[in-house]
Amino acid sequence: MNKKIRISNIIIYFILFLGTIIILFPFFWMFISSFKTMEEIVAFPPTFFPKAPTVQNYINVWKEMNFDRYFLNSIFVLVLKTLVIIYTSVLAGYVFSKLQFRFKNGIFLIVLATMMVPYPVTILSLYQEMVWFQWIDSYKALIITGVFNTFGIFVMKQFITGIPDSLIESARLDGCGEFRILHKIIMPLIKPALSALAIFICLQIWNDFLWPFLVLNSDKKYTIPVGLALFKGRYYTDYAKQLTGAAITIVPVLVIYLFLQKQFVEGITMAGLKE
Secondary structure (H helix, E strand, O other), X not given: OHHHHHHHHHHHHXXXXXXXXXXXXXXXXXXXXXXXXHHHHOOXXXXXXXXXXOOHHHHXXXXXXXXXXHHHHHHHHHHHHHHHHHHHHHHHHHHHHHOOOOOHHHHHHHHHHHHHOOHHHHHHHXXXXXXXXXXXXXXXXXXXHHOOOHHHHHHHHHHHHOOOHHHHHHHHHOOOOHHHHHHHHHHHHOHHHHHHHHHHHHHHHHOOOHXXXXXXXXXXXXXHHHHHHOOEOOOOEOHHHHHHHXXXXXXXXXXXXXXXXXXXXXXXXXXXXXX
């Protein structure tokens, strides 16, 4: 019996290891290719490791393509929009889970129904609204249009529902208002959920290309995904700069995950236990 268990464990570990290699290989290829010259990248047969590693691609990206500006723009939009979305998600989740009012379930179903509407379907009307508000080529169009996130509201509602009502009622009897309950009781209890949601939201905002590409016209306001698109011309694509820029964009995501991985795992575990 023990021998069968050991064999099954070896098979499982091998499959997981193989899956990890398959998932990480494109990222590893992108990273080592960022140290190759353009000629070596397009050479056939391809080389795995660079014959003459160089950091010139990184220097060219930062100097020639105004990449440092794109990077700072993305960080600004990422931080501000993530904080706003997380707060509005917690606020809406608390309202739908702990407050009682007429048509609450119906309104929540309408909110969930918006998840079924494909994002591209709403772009035309949303863009027209930005024209009316004169927000084209403005960060307002990037941040304010996404302050309410249906997925975030749903996740927060599920977690806050698990908090005992008696705890909230005790706080109300002590004279706490709803906002004080939200900030002093609810938020400290759902930190793992907040961290898990923050990672998902950060990935979504950091990789968003279509909407910033439509509403931003100034080079100085471009985010990284839009800036990377500039490396591709009509007749020529600079793969060296594209790969280097993509390698740089992964760094903030890795940093965020490394800082929040413990809370992220706890949040996913709590979600599984709640189910």
